[in-house]
Amino acid sequence: MNTQDKKLIYLLIGLPAIIFALFIGIYIGEQHAPISANSQATNTDIVSKEQFAPFWKAWTILDQKFVTASSTTAENKLYGAIQGLASSYGDPYTVFFPPAEAKMFYEDISGGFEGVGMEIGIKDKQLQVVSPIKGSPAELAGVKAGEYIISINGTSTADMSVDQAVKLIRGKKGSPVKIIFFTQGSSKPVERTLVRDVINIPTLDSSTRPGGISVIRLYSFTGQSADLFRNALREFVTSGNHKLILDLRGNPGGYLDAAWDMASWFLPAGKVVVTEDFGKNGAPNIYRSKGYNVFNGNLRMFILVDNGSASAAEILAGALQEQGIAKLVGIKTFGKGSVQELVPLTSDTYLKITIARWLTPNGHNLSHDGLEPDYKVQPTDKDIQAKKDVMMEKAVQLLTEQP
Numbered sequence: 001m002n003t004q005d006k007k008l009i010y011l012l013i014g015l016p017a018i019i020f021a022l023f024i025g026i027y028i029g030e031q032h033a034p035i036s037a038n039s040q041a042t043n044t045d046i047v048s049k050e051q052f053a054p055f056w057k058a059w060t061i062l063d064q065k066f067v068t069a070s071s072t073t074a075e076n077k078l079y080g081a082i083q084g085l086a087s088s089y090g091d092p093y094t095v096f097f098p099p100a101e102a103k104m105f106y107e108d109i110s111g112g113f114e115g116v117g118m119e120i121g122i123k124d125k126q127l128q129v130v131s132p133i134k135g136s137p138a139e140l141a142g143v144k145a146g147e148y149i150i151s152i153n154g155t156s157t158a159d160m161s162v163d164q165a166v167k168l169i170r171g172k173k174g175s176p177v178k179i180i181f182f183t184q185g186s187s188k189p190v191e192r193t194l195v196r197d198v199i200n201i202p203t204l205d206s207s208t209r210p211g212g213i214s215v216i217r218l219y220s221f222t223g224q225s226a227d228l229f230r231n232a233l234r235e236f237v238t239s240g241n242h243k244l245i246l247d248l249r250g251n252p253g254g255y256l257d258a259a260w261d262m263a264s265w266f267l268p269a270g271k272v273v274v275t276e277d278f279g280k281n282g283a284p285n286i287y288r289s290k291g292y293n294v295f296n297g298n299l300r301m302f303i304l305v306d307n308g309s310a311s312a313a314e315i316l317a318g319a320l321q322e323q324g325i326a327k328l329v330g331i332k333t334f335g336k337g338s339v340q341e342l343v344p345l346t347s348d349t350y351l352k353i354t355i356a357r358w359l360t361p362n363g364h365n366l367s368h369d370g371l372e373p374d375y376k377v378q379p380t381d382k383d384i385q386a387k388k389d390v391m392m393e394k395a396v397q398l399l400t401e402q403p
Contacts, residue, residue: 086353097349099348103348114172127157128146131251143194205217220254221312246302248303248309254312260315262316272323274315277365302398303326305329311337329398
């Protein structure tokens with residue numbers, strides 16, 4: 001679809017950012033009128049000539065006094081100014097894409113899957129690992145959800161945006177990248193050399209535990225997830241079991257439609273799944289259950305979450321928790337739910353702007369904070385070393401205690 005006709009919107013309910021390919025949920029937004037050159041305000045409507053004078057003064061002084069001859073062009077200076085304007089909003093996901101970055105972005109969303117296989121986001125103004133992908137170079141190297149990224153190939157990540165970090169980390173299969181990680185509470189950072197590879201993204205697997213307990217593990221919300229989830233639910237229903245554990249740990253999100261569809265299997269028609277809040281810029285979009293609800297009052301359900309559960313995973317978990325369908329077990333989720341719109345500025349540059357936030361049925365802003373579990377279970381270092389899954393054990397215990 002021509003981006004001049006419609007704006008491309010992608011959801012960081014989709015992923016905060018995925019190093020292997022920026023694997024994100026995308027959709028074309030038809031509810032917002034495209035911005036044309038004719039509809040844009042002139043500079044005199046926004047800022048006076050006197051207010052803008054320091055900008056041109058700085059431009060002239062830099063040209064005259066910068067210590068060495070510079071190869072920068074007027075175009076590069078303009079791009080830098082736009083980048084600064086975007087960053088002045090204080091939102092790490094509102095950024096400007098110059099031509100090279102814009103090209104990389106489109107390559108990413110069209111399916112380039114070479115990288116290290118970890119999702120990253122901004123937490124406490126610092127780059128943080130949301131979750132490593134199962135079986136990826138990042139997971140195999142020991143990268144864990146919640147680790148902060150201190151430097152990439154010797155470049156400090158202080159004040160670095162997610163998109164800048166992605167540009168440094170991504171690369172061809174077989175090439176190495178050195179990253180320094182730091183875990184809160186640790187005495188010192190850890191440097192790991194990750195070798196980039198082709199990333200195979202797992203989507204879903206299911207299993208059965210003693211006591212008639214079914215487990216569905218969902219790794220991401222891809223275009224196939226809704227169908228795979230429906231098939232797993234069919235197996236659950238035909239098994240005659242009524243105890244279900246949905247494992248969303250380390251799930252960074254993906255397509256909104258997938259989360260919306262999954263929630264609809266449990267909720268009556270019309271029940272709120274999530275609200276897209278545009279603030280002062282327009283009326284909210286409310287996504288309501290499609291009313292597939294095939295379960296009766298016998299269903300007993302727990303959802304496993306951790307600090308790697310983000311965006312679409314939080315939307316699904318938040319909807320089922322607040323609508324009284326399931327209880328959450330684990331630790332607080334990542335806290336990411338915002339919508340970005342990609343607006344073309346020129347034929348080869350784009351402005352990515354946060355235009356909305358995701359709210360749970362009770363109005364909880366996922367972008368401000370994560371979801372609190374009903375049963376908080378924090379694995380210890382001893383549990384991790386012993387490969388003891390205390391979160392799963394707690395959910396099984398809760399389901400076993402009551403018929």
